Amino acid sequence: MYKNYNINQLVLPLNLEIKIQDNDIARHVNNLVESIPKKAFDKYYKETGCPAYHPRMMLKILLCAYSQSVFSGRKIEALLSDSIRMMWLAQGYSPSYRTINRFRSNKDMQELLCQCFIQFRAQLIKEKIINNEAIFIDGTKIEANANKFSFVWKKAVEKYGISLIENSRRIYDELVEQEIIPAMELEQEATINEKEMVEVVEKLDSAIEVMDKEIAESDSVEKRKRIRHKRKRPKQLRKILKDNIARKQKYDRQLTIMENRNSYSKTDPDATFMRMKEDYMKNGQLKPGYNVQIATEGQYALAYDLFPNPTDTRTLKPFLDVIESSYFSLPEYIVADAGYGSEENYVDIIENRQLTPLITYGMYLKEQERIYKKDAFKTANWDYDNADDYYTCPNGKKLIFKYNSQRKDKNGFARNFRVYECEDCCNCPYRSQCCKAKEGNNRKISINVKWEQQKEYIRAQLSDNKTGKIYKRRKIDVEPVFGFLKANLRFNRFTVRGKFKAKIEMGLALMAVNLRKYMQHTAAA
Numbered sequence: 001m002y003k004n005y006n007i008n009q010l011v012l013p014l015n016l017e018i019k020i021q022d023n024d025i026a027r028h029v030n031n032l033v034e035s036i037p038k039k040a041f042d043k044y045y046k047e048t049g050c051p052a053y054h055p056r057m058m059l060k061i062l063l064c065a066y067s068q069s070v071f072s073g074r075k076i077e078a079l080l081s082d083s084i085r086m087m088w089l090a091q092g093y094s095p096s097y098r099t100i101n102r103f104r105s106n107k108d109m110q111e112l113l114c115q116c117f118i119q120f121r122a123q124l125i126k127e128k129i130i131n132n133e134a135i136f137i138d139g140t141k142i143e144a145n146a147n148k149f150s151f152v153w154k155k156a157v158e159k160y161g162i163s164l165i166e167n168s169r170r171i172y173d174e175l176v177e178q179e180i181i182p183a184m185e186l187e188q189e190a191t192i193n194e195k196e197m198v199e200v201v202e203k204l205d206s207a208i209e210v211m212d213k214e215i216a217e218s219d220s221v222e223k224r225k226r227i228r229h230k231r232k233r234p235k236q237l238r239k240i241l242k243d244n245i246a247r248k249q250k251y252d253r254q255l256t257i258m259e260n261r262n263s264y265s266k267t268d269p270d271a272t273f274m275r276m277k278e279d280y281m282k283n284g285q286l287k288p289g290y291n292v293q294i295a296t297e298g299q300y301a302l303a304y305d306l307f308p309n310p311t312d313t314r315t316l317k318p319f320l321d322v323i324e325s326s327y328f329s330l331p332e333y334i335v336a337d338a339g340y341g342s343e344e345n346y347v348d349i350i351e352n353r354q355l356t357p358l359i360t361y362g363m364y365l366k367e368q369e370r371i372y373k374k375d376a377f378k379t380a381n382w383d384y385d386n387a388d389d390y391y392t393c394p395n396g397k398k399l400i401f402k403y404n405s406q407r408k409d410k411n412g413f414a415r416n417f418r419v420y421e422c423e424d425c426c427n428c429p430y431r432s433q434c435c436k437a438k439e440g441n442n443r444k445i446s447i448n449v450k451w452e453q454q455k456e457y458i459r460a461q462l463s464d465n466k467t468g469k470i471y472k473r474r475k476i477d478v479e480p481v482f483g484f485l486k487a488n489l490r491f492n493r494f495t496v497r498g499k500f501k502a503k504i505e506m507g508l509a510l511m512a513v514n515l516r517k518y519m520q521h522t523a524a525a
Contacts, residue, residue, distance in 0.1 A: 016088040023523050026085035028515050029063045035119045036112070043108045053095050058103045059112060060089040066512035071495045071505070073097035073104070104508075105501050113507035114326050120514055121302050121328060129521065130298040134333035134358070134470050136478040137319065137340065139293045139312045140486075143493040144271035144502065146288040151273055152254050154262045161251045168197050168244050171237050175200065180207050180234050194248050197241060204238045261308050264288075270499035274310040290494070290502055293319045294510065295327075296478045299517060301510040303327040306503045312339040314411070317348050330355060333467065335474050338362050344413045346454045358461060358471040377434050379445050391420055391445065395428050399445060417446040484513045 020026055033056050044055040064085055065076040077097040079086045095103075103109070124130045169192045175181045181203040186196055211231040215224050258264055263273040263286075271288035293315050295303040303323045307315045316336065324330055334349055334357050341361035349357040366372055367380065375381060376394040383392040391399040399420040408414050422442040425435055435443040461467045485491050491509045494502045 016084055019084050020088055023519060024085065025067050025515060025519050026064055026089055028519055028522075029060050029067070030089060032116060032120060032123075032511075032515065033060050033063070035123070036115045040112060040115045043111075044106075053093060053099065053103075055103070055112070057090055057093065058095065058100070059116075061086055061095075062100070062104060062508055063116075063511060063515065064089055066489075066508045067515055069490045071491070071509075073101040076100050104504060105496065109504050110500070110507070113504060113511070116511050117301075117303060117327060117507070120300075120511070120518075124298065124300060124518075130300065132297070132331050134331055134335050134473075135295040135297055135302065135323075136474050137293065137295050137316070137334065137336040138474075138478040138482070139291050139307075139315060139339075140482045141274050141276055141289045141310065142292050142491075142506070143276060144265065144268045144288040144290060145494045145497050146265040146268035146271050148265075148285075148287045150266035151286070151288070152258070152264050152266060154255070154258050157251050157254050157258075161248065161255075164244050164247055164251070165191055165193075168192050168200075168241060171241055172196075172200055175204065175234070175237060178233075180204070194245060194252075197245050197248070201238060201241050201245070204234055204241070208234055208238065268497040270308065270497075270502070272308045272310060290499065290506075291315060292506055294478065294481060295319075295323055296481050299477055299480050299484075300514050301481050304506060304510055306499055306506060308499070312336075313342050313345065316340045316345045320348070320353070332356055333358050333470055335359070335471055335477075337474065338364060341458075343415060343448070343451050343454060346458075347450075350454075350457070356461065356467070357458070358467055358474075359458065360462070360471075361455060361458065364455075364458070364462075377430070379447075393422060393430075393434060393443065395430050395434075397422050397424065397428070399423075399443065402444075405446060415448055416450065417448050420445050420447065481510075481513060484517065485509060488516070489513055 036056075041055045044052065046052065061076065061080065065071070065079055068079070068083075070076055070079060074097045076086075077095070077100060080090055080094045081087075121130075125132055169190075172184075172192055176183050181200065184196065184199065184203075186192060192200075208231060211227050211234075215227050215231075218224050218227070254264075257269050261272050265271045265273070265288035268288060271290060273286040274289045274291070275285075276287050276289060291307040291310055291312070293305050293307060293312070294301045303326070305315075305319050305322045307318070309315065320330065320334070330353065332355060334355055336357075336359045338360040341359050341364070345359065346357055349355050349359075372378060373381065379391070382394075382399075384390075385392070389401050393399060399422045402419050402421045405417040405419050406414050407417065421444045422435075425431055425437070425442045426440075428434070437443060462471055489509060489512060494505055496502055496505050
């Protein structure tokens, strides 16, 4: 005996919503997108032309597809015919992959995704899943959709540019020395710029035209041979100079694209070459990618941004600005790991934003070790006399204040130091262990007073019972989001090119992670 099966018979119900379970991901996607205010979709509305697919519907199918680890426009189009979830969300419509891709890369899509994150966070607060007490910040590197052999390195471009200028200057000197062209007034005596190179080529063209005219007007075979021989070298130099000008323009374009970066990919100029954790050959291979920064609470991504620089230190300030301007007001505690610990970041959070950073610094864990605290040659362990302002070295000698010093990094941030020098390091039994200065020079130490105060502030915050517990939540709050993104969602590489499109795709992927986690939370509840 078999259950009734007749493929030619109409089967009810026709309403696909009945097939969707109450806690299905499609229902959570639908509820989230429907909570977005109507005015957020006004920019998509057009009075003329063929009626467009509703942006709510397009956003729903994108989020649902990403939650199923489907990122390709063609595969999303196929899902609209295969998946009951997608059929229900699209309500029978079947936009083509071109329409899906155009909507995903629309200039207003980023603002729409911001609304998604804002509404989702409001829902979490309303349901008391998060308490808005702190945000946990961390970053990861995601490989760009670019050829990993299409690299352009800043050092190489600068090196070749200098070599090109030197070569062009030698050519100019040779032309003047041989009296092929007259001497010019150069802006700098030892070098030559692009404008001057163009002027040299124009003068060289004139000189060669004169030789051509002499050859054409001469009846003497010997004279024509002599002029042709004389013309040969200028023509070679003109060709080299024209090539140098074209290369100089190319190098300038490449440096403009790079801006403050050290490299970029030719197939995705917004991507920078970085060291990825997924280095299977263990050879430190660099790949084009983006540094993805996220802010989380309760293992939910509440805000995100993409940066071209591989280190996290320089991303904190601009990321906090993005959070405040596009997502929500910052809570009291900003929690991050030692990669974000710097004097500039502490100044920004404590003094400018008047918030509390729970961010360790590079040597924090090392300073907690017993062997470090007992090391007499660590300047942090030297005795300091506050009244007379001097340090005492392991040999009992005084290091007296000499002068103030200031250092600026490449971004212009200034650090102030107080420099102390030992009275006399001659014949010191500990010189080889304590001092690296040349013989005859005394040991000097540079103390950044503000940095030391900030470190003491951080140590006090992390030692406190309440703030210490908040900091300990960092690893179990922000790190799992990257695990869900890469392992569960299988999002390890962007499918689009350019920072703008990649940022949109990152938002879709992170919101898909949020919705899947929220679905599990509601199922457990």
